[in-house]
Amino acid sequence: MSDYNPAELTVIMGSRALQDGQIIFAGAGLPLLSAIHAQKMHAPSLAILFEVGGVAPRITSLPRSTNEARSVRRSVATPATIDMMLYLQRGFVDVGFLGGAQIDRHGNINSSCIGTLEKPKVRLPGSGGANDIASSANRVFIISYHEKRRFVEKVDFVTSPGFLEGGQAREKTGLMGGGVEKVITNLGIMEFDKNSRSMTLTAVHPGITEEEVREKTGFELPVAEDLKTTTPPSEEELRSLRALDPEKRYLKAGDF
Amino acid sequence: MPRSYKELREVIENKDRGLREKVMSLTEAIHLIQDGDHVAAGGCHYSRTPMAAIWELIRQKKKDLVYSRSISSTEGDLLLVAEATKHVITSWFSPGVTWGVSRAMRHYIQEKLAIYEEWSHMSLGLRYRAGAMGIPFIPTRVMLGSDLFPRLPELKEMECPYTGEKLALVPALNPNVAILHTQRCDPYGNVQSEGLPFMDQDIAGASDKVIITTERIISNDQVRRSPDRTSIPFFQVDAVVEVPYGCLPHECYGYYEPDFSHMDYYVKLMMGKGPEGVKEYLDQYVYAPESWTDYLEMLKFGDILRATTDGRSVYND
DSSP: OOOOOHHHHHHHHHHHTOOTTOEEEEOTTHHHHHHHHHHHHTOTTOEEEOTTSOBSOOOSSOOSSTTSGGGTTTOSBOOOHHHHHHHHHHTOOSEEEEOOSEEETTOOEEOSEEEOSSSEEEEOOOOTTHHHHHHHSSEEEEEEOOOTTTEESSOSSOSBOSSTTSTTHHHHTTOOSOOEEEEEESSEEEEEOTTTOOEEEEEEOTTOOHHHHHHTSBSOOOEEEEEEEOOOOOHHHHHHHHHHOTTOSSSOSSOO | OOOOHHHHHHHHHHSOOSSOOOBOOHHHHHTTOOTTOEEEEOSBTTBSOOHHHHHHHHHTTOOSEEEEOSSBOHHHHHHHHTTSEEEEEESOBSSBGGGBSOHHHHHHHHTTSSEEEEOOHHHHHHHHHHHHHTOSEEEESSSTTSSHHHHOTTOEEEEOTTTOOEEEEEEOOOOSEEEEEEEEEOTTOOEEOOSOOTTHHHHHHHOSEEEEEEEEEOOHHHHHHOGGGEEEOGGGOSEEEEOTTTTTTSBBTTTBOOOHHHHHHHHHHHHHHTHHHHHHHIIIIIISSSSHHHHHHHSOHHHHHHHHHHHHGGGTO
16 A cells, blocks of 8 residues: 555545536645646646636646746636636636635634634634635535544634534525535545534545544544545555645645 | 715825826835825735835834735734734735744734734725725625624625625725835836736725836836736826835746745744744844845845746746
8 A cells, every 4th residue: 555644645535526627716735736636637627716816727836825926827817816706706616625724513614713803812814715715616625634623513713604503504694605515634524414514424534443533523523324435545646746746845744 | 984985086086197207216105105094005915015115114114004905924014013004904914824824913913912804805805896996885795604794893784685685795995005016017107017916906996096116117108009908097096116126025927936035034033033033024124224225135146036037937938
């Protein structure tokens, strides 16, 4: 079996979740790596859009931010930020790919603060376009390192709405985007129950047990009856991925 | 309180909007900013940041500014620590993903020395656009259901009079002064930018006054040969300043990438010592040099050369 670290595994699982022909919004870091990897492996016409970037760039050098010159490379268009965001609101974007400091049972994401916004223990950088993507993308994938302090019963602050309190809560607020479909971590893949809109473990990665995932989740995580085991990353997938980040800025060992 | 439409309109009606030369020095241009003004900066994050203008307004010791920008990077730290602003309106605030969460920002916000008014990226952009359109608000489908919503008293919800749907209303944002950096501009203020436009056009339309810093001043004839490239027309512009390398250490599309080694140096100092580190940086790189050129001379030529080579490479293939 190939040797890989948690970041590499997660990015490859994210890559596999993307399909050829899709229009996706990706953030800097792991989501972007998944998207470029998918283009190289199985989705050559996957079009990447950035909240402040070019349309469908051909990225050759990994940008540190999605709004810098490297993220525009060989784009087909460079719209103003707000016009890019309006593509999202109009419904052109299949998948929004997000991360976050905290994620809860109903797929709500916090990237604003640990503690309360009024008295934060840690003030985080903020929404950026995450709220907009979570609100309006046809579906959202969340990519994250799996640990108890990230997967919490209730996020300290809903920066980007998932299914809010669950059930029909999201629809009731007027939000039109589809909400979170998948949560992809280094331990497994979680999806949401159709009625309760609660996170359910639907797949574990090779060598990971259901108990381990539950132990590293800060809330009671239901497990699907037909729990699957994912196929391990292939040599080719790993080689292709490692070439994208030779300095190991994102693909370092350990947590991410 | 937001200013009335009548008031906003009068400012525009009463200012000289003629086709005249507006070239001036950086010092003169920044004199257009008053203490207490709302200053909006163009570009985004570490791209096309009007760094020279920010550097100069810190040197002129502007106070009590409201500072807004689509995403704020290291320039936001400098403005907070220099005490030019205690109120930042943005959607994301830190040097960049790979550099971690700004310790300077955390200190000022967590200790309540300043306010970080957080809007989503799109809602902030729509606020500038409403400002540029001369309307009081724009309805949108974002921000609903989030915890950002109740923290922003200016954000309202309405039932659409046509469809009955729930919508969020974001109010217009009309800054007093816009500071924007571009690649090319003529002496009258016709701006031709390359690469991503960001929110610059809307900010220019929304603001009372617009200061343009530019890599090059080109002739009006040059502009007239490619009018389709003009993003901001002269009548929106009040000052034009030629400042080559006016974004460093941030980037300017097609001209230079960020000076990553200087960014790394700054972030190490700021993350290591917090606001004290930023103070040291301000003393050394903002207050001490006699001019922007002197500041540029403090950067390493090899680093600028690499940034320039990489930046220009977008036109190579």
